[in-house]
Amino acid sequence: MNKHPNKIYASPILIFLGFAALIYINLQVSLDRVNFYVIGVLSVVAINIILTVSLNLINGITGQLSIGHAGFMAIGAYTTALFSIHLGTPIYFNLLVSGIAAGFVGFLIGLPTLRLRGDYLAIATLGFGEIIRVILQNLRFTGGAAGLGGIDWVDNFYLTQFMAIVVVIVVWRIGASAPGRAMVAIREDETAAETVGINTTKFKVMAFALGSFGAGIAGSLFAHRMTYIAPDGFTFMKSIEVLVMLVLGGLGSITGAIFSATLLTVLPEFLRFIDEWRMIIYPALLVTVMIFRSQGLFGTMELDFARVKSILKKVAPENLGPEKGKSNPPMQKIKALGFDSQEQKPILETKDLSISFGGLKAVKNLDMQITQGSLHGLIGPNGAGKTTVFNMLTGVHLPSSGEILFNGQRIDGNSPYSVAQAGIARTFQNIRLFKDLTVLDNVKVAFHLHADYGLGTAVARPPKFGAAERRITSEAKELLEIFKLGDHCMTIARNLPYGAQRRLEIVRALAVSPKLLLLDEPAAGMNVLETEKLMELIHWVRDEFDLTIFLIEHDMSLVMKLCQTISVLDYGMKIFEGTPEQVRKDPRVIEAYLGEEVS
């Protein structure tokens, strides 16, 4: 088994020692040998782990910068407080209700705000966090600034610990599943994620609501432990505290989140003697870590339990992989998904397609038909609007007017992900891989549409899950094998040589099992030999996968040799269409490329 570059293959002894320590602490607590104060600290550790790991789902895994986590914790805490005070409901009930309340608010807030990206999203979440606090401060039934007291005190040390473990396992399992890969893909490159058929809004909102659910649970446990809560406990500073724990451990690493949540909760207890300096040391530490190790202590590294598992099951890790020879070759599968080719029927058609940016009409009244099963080229001078056409076809840009028909269905106005799901996949002019994922994961992300299981299965992991995952992995590997990338499965995509990156992008597009493949300058930056090979490859792909291919290219020799039909675009208008021979001779094309003929 190749080593995954983002895994820490910890020694089993260390992991067993860790578990032993956990058992030892619990034993001591159950024997009443630990004083109340220490139990309190340990509970806070567990609560902070819940907060940090759930924030990791939003910030680390999905890459949506949220800095209002304390607001959701507050919702959980207040829900619990109100239920406990007024109805005297038990903690298990409160836990669930608080999680749901926070998750629901997260869903409501996430729906509109997650359209925003990066810094803007951060500021919006900050705003919501603050608004939640101000509202709590002003409502009478939440006790205003004084807060609520008299919540049932529950000795919830074990429960808190149990919940922390549950949250960690849930987030861990989500991370290592198809929905999790979709989330990671969003973090890596949102546009590229959409073009492989990932409904980015859905997964972002999902991550946000689930993360908020976790924060709600933490709030509930917190309320039952403290018996008294006030809005002051859920300020911007609390959100930052959680963020610091996450970032110190490494954004995207659950291992790191657990480690640093523990460290940053316990460490200050030992620093009591310099208590007054604590609030200076804390931020100074943060700044120092960022300057010298900006990816955090663990980066996106995760512990891997494969070795532990292998000892437990007395099975060598090699045998945990897919069973050979059982899965269908991907080609056949993908072929099966496509429909019977009918000659001369246009698979894609544009009618009077136009788009303008500000005053500039980038594409004007484009009428075009692409025949089923053909190799169609799109050429034109720089700035002619070729990539813009691709962007409109894939839903990245919304046309100003006109229609796009794919298999007779209108697809203009559809989001990129639904266009991809309909069967149009693409590559990009400036390669857009998920650069920090492994080659294999890049392809597995694109197999997302073949994963016939949802979030529930990802968490519960019935046998169906294992089967689906093994199938995805083996199909992805086979596809990579075909494109001679099999040896690079565990390479981080950014470290691949240029040509291999281009190939990987094609593999990723094929994994979507498209009926129409759009290639945006596939030969850009390649030398003559590489272009030659690429040409054979494209031909072979078309036949083997029963595709229609539409490509933009600057390399004339490639287009001329490869394509049956060529459309020529100049200043956003189609000036000619025909066979390579006709294109070569057409005066308008020559003029567009070489300027007006000198006569």
Added chain:
Amino acid sequence: MQPVFGFALFAVFVALIVVLARNKKRFPANPISSFFFGFIIVLLAIGAANYFMVAISANRLYFWQQTIYGVSLGSVYALIALGYTMVYGIVRLINFAHGEIYMIGAYAGFFGVTSLGFPFYFALIFAMLTAALAGVIVERIAYKPLRKAPRLAVLITAIGMSLLLQNVGQKIFGSIPRSFPRQFTGLYRIGEINLDQSRVIVFAVTFLLMVALQYFVTFTKPGKAMRAVSQDRDAAQMVGVNVDRTISLTFFVGSLLAGAAGILVAIVFPQIRPTMGLMPGLKAFVAAVIGGIGIIPGAVLGGLIIGVSENLVTAYISSSWRDAIAFGLLILILLVKPSGILGRNTREKV
């Protein structure tokens, strides 16, 4: 009883409709969010209509008084927001520590006036320079080493720097608020409206500084370099702009303004404390985003909007809701026009 808030709500409502009507993109994206937005709009409409009716029978004088106070508070937000917007424009960083620079300005002004016995305008310059120095030091220590780091790392560093300065401030200045000696006690009367001299001075100084800034950025060579770097760092470097120095200069100028804001606030609200930078800092950033981040007139516009609406909320509803209005406005603007009021929609190049 709450006339103007009603008017503001109404204005927001109209603006929302206009923007929605103009927006031809796929928005709202799906049935659920269209329901969500529809709901908000109906709610706003009802609220606005209600308030607007009440407004007719209200005390006009009080309204104008509060609006003018709002403008003077808003001009201070604008001063801080300018620093945010300039820094964001040039390094794409939300400089969370900017609020603390403002705090440092207030303290420098305080010690200038008390311990050093400076006259006010001298203390103002002293505060500005001290804050500017602090701003440049922060940039050199914390941000410069991270110029090539992922943006998130820099953002977290900025949050860390903000906390650090706050807590160092608590250590040095003590956490007990200090009282800034009263500088201006005069009162102007225009018609029936009373104007504190201090608020007039705040507005006048702010206005002067903004004019100066506009001149600096538009006509001077370093100002042009700044604009060049904010558009394309590499290209600016290639035509001979010293990028590092320009970035430092941006921090210098931004902090200069924040320092001025610090001392100006102190003459109206004389309580100064080490944590005073947090909220105004956040709100000023919100102001910058509302106006369109990276755009200088946008920061001023945003600052004024927030200042006025905050003051009106305090006057007509309750001061305890004051902190919510800025963030509420922010979210509204972000949802409707993420690039801010004066911002231009930029597409991601694909």
